[in-house]
Amino acid sequence: MSEAVWSKLKALKTPSLTQLFEADPARLDIFATRFDLGDEESSSGILFDWSKTHLDAAHVAAFGELAQGMGFDARRAALFAGDIVNTTEGRAAEHMAQRGVGKDESVMLAAENHHRMAAIVEAIHRGAMGEVKHLIHIGIGGSALGPALAIDALARDGAMVDVHVVSNIDGCALEQAFAACDPATTMVAVASKTFTTIETMTNAESALTWLRESGVADPYGRVVALTAAPAKAVEWGVDETRILPFSESVGGRYSLWSSIGFPIAMALGWPDFAEFLDGAAAMDMHFRDTDGLANLPLRAAFGDQLYTRLRGCQTRGVFAYDERLALLPDYLQQLEMESNGKSVKVDGSPVDGPTAPITWGGVGTDAQHAVFQLLHQGTNLVPVDFIASIAPGDDLDPAHHRILLSNCFAQGAALMAGKASDDAARAYPGDRPSATILLDDVTPATFGALLAFHEHRTFCNAVLMGINPFDQFGVELGKEIAKQIEQGDVQFDPSTQALLALAGIA
Incomplete structure (x- = not known):
């Protein structure tokens, strides 16, 4: 059935963006939706504007048919039920349980682990473990990208503890x-x-050496372990009272909601971390309870598939017009490319089209003076997401933020409209798509909802492509070869052997 729907989609005409607005005066009402958080007295929210994409009624209807044919409802229900959705590894994917949404037993376990984490965080903040001014958080991949992003976004006004993510x-x-x-x-x-990751454990050993050589009598007494393998942490030397476990069913790039979020809570305080979880939970419930075009992550995935599969776009740009969100493109790179950078379907058969585009991006307005030349006049069609906040993150002259937002909105308008010129070098073709995500402010709640939106968007894309977004075997081969190099028991190609010899490794 999916092949027939793809054929139908490929046969559809794609009017220009200008034509779409001219043909439908209500287009903005259909494709720009506000997501509200909180009660009426303290409401905040996010606007998701997909009106400057080439989605129209015909594409939406066909993508809806595709979602039905790919079993979207059943796969979404399985995800929330805590069923095995990571079929290659035989696991559930229960990051949502960390936010209080999912299978009852998993939600209860997550709540217990959070209670344990809150107790340790609050004890440290009260001084029960002596004066603590700094925290060095050692991880890699999802164990580092999420915490680094959240702390940079939310703790700029003054962290309760100075956190360094390594x-x-x-x-x-x-x-x-x-x-x-x-x-x-x-x-x-x-x-x-696993508490066996070589980069993390090597860095951890060096941190212990630094503490010891700096006169700290009990270096292990300064360590908190965040792991799904508590026994391994005890074996390494961490006291069990300072081990914060999380479930094996929480994947690395989805783990900042679990005890991996410990440094976030240390920087912000537990109340803000709880608000962060609540914001994500609100998006979880929207995703679970909303169908069709009104489902924000699914709508975004429809747009992603239109450009990747139908228009041949190999990349997607993400530009944060807010310094607080400077690390968001890096975070989304892992989330999207590690999840959906696959070439086989859930059943093991080859994917019959492109999967994840390359996610890249930067910070406005810096990026305008670096890469936007290609976006406006290059030969590559690149769909773009603009992400900004109505409220500024600074206390300077309001002109700063006004100019920032003016540039953000102007770029989307210019990509769409273009500009004709008799001088070809000064002509802009226009009809280039963008989506805008506009937060009322970068708060723990809106930030949590923003990240959960992208998690669900990634899942929706996986369902539409028929792939498993929760394994990542592609990262293993290089790590295995690196271990072989360390062991010195294998011969490589001449180029690699020469590099090893030049570096003094072979």
């Missing part, structure tokens, strides 16, 4: 954190699902 095995990254911290008032969080 992921790179390059010793320069760890040394930079050491230089910024007083070992006498520093704790270390070691975040590893």
Whole structure:
């Protein structure tokens, strides 16, 4: 059935963006939707505007038919029920349970783990573990990207604890954190699902050495372990009272809602972390309870598939017009490319078309003076997401934020409208798509909802393509070869052997 629907979609005409607005005066009402959080007295929210994409009634109807044929309702229900949806690894994907939405037993377990985490966070903030001014959070991938993004977005006005997130095995990254911290008032969080990740554990050992050599009598007493393998943490030397577990069914890139979010709670305080979870839960319930075009993540996925599958777009740009969201493109790179960068379907058969585009981006207005030349006049069609906040994150002259938002909105308008010129070098073709996500403000609740939206958008794209977004075997091969190099028991191609010899490794 999906092949027939794709054939139908490919046969549809695609009017220009200008034509779509001219043909439908109500287009903005249909494709721009406000998502509200909170009660009437303290409501905040997010506007999701997909009106400057080439989605129209015919495409939406056909994509709806595709979703039905691909079993969207059943796969969504299985996700929320805690059924095995990661079929290659035989696991559920229960990151939503961390936000209080999902299978009852999983929600209860997550609540217990959060209660344990809250107790430790609040005890540290009260001084029960001595003076703690700094936290070095050691992880990699999802164990680092999410916390780094959340802390950068939400703790700029003054963190309760100064947090340094270290992921790179390059010793320069760890040394930079050491230089910024007083070992006498520093704790270390070691975040590893298996507690065997070589980059994380190597960095953790070096952090212990730094504490020990700096005169800390009990370095292990300064460590908090964030893991789905508590026994491994105990074996490594962490006291069980300072181990914060999370479920095996929570994947790395979906884990900042679990105990991996410990550094976020340390920086913000528990009430703000709880608000962050609540914002995500509100988006979970919208995604669970809303059907068709009104379902915001599904609508976004319809647009993604239109450009990737029907228009041949190999990339998608994400531009945050807010310094607080500067790390969002990096976070979405992992979420989308690690989840949907696959070439086989759930049943093991080859995918019969492109899957995830390359996610990339930057921060406005810097990006305008770097990469927007290609977006406006290049030969590549690149759909763009603009993300901004109505409220500024600074206390300077309002002109700063006014100019920032003016540039954001102008770019979307210019990409759509273009500009004719007798001079070809000064002509802009226009009809280039963009979506705008406009937050009332970057608060814990709106930020949580924003990240949950992207998680569900990623899931919707996977369903429409028939793939499993929850495994990531593609990251393993290079790690296996690196281990072989460390063991020195394998021969490689001449180029690799020469590089190893030049670096003094072989």
